[in-house]
Amino acid sequence: MADVFSKEKRSDIMSRIRRKNTKPELAVRSLLHRLGFRFTVNGAKNRSLPGKPDIVLLKYRTVIFVHGCFWHRHEDCKFSYTPKTRVAFWTRKFESNVVRDKAANRALRDLGWKVITVWECQINREPEKLALQLEHLLRGQ
């Protein structure tokens, strides 16, 4: 079947999917950058560590997950609602995401990594507060 996109357009789309550079993730990266932290987003550790962390700060033996509130079930967050239809489907889906996140966190901690979870709503609502929190968590200040 013929592709509805031109070759260039298709390769642009595919590379965008591969890069996985979601907007919240980019926001956290630029924040860290501004704070002077060095990190990797597509290094060997990002690929091989449990849960494939979005951001790895090798020097601080710390990983950061940038989680969407909806998919990863941010507790007590308004974006973490359950759709009104296909409730069983969504509940199962959410539960498996939460279980997977928890298992990854535990495995990482067992390996001696510090795990930081950044929620999408924090980035949008309180970027400055988030910057302070990250600074504190990473540098212990």
Ligand SMILES: [Zn+2]
């Ligand atoms: Zn949230």
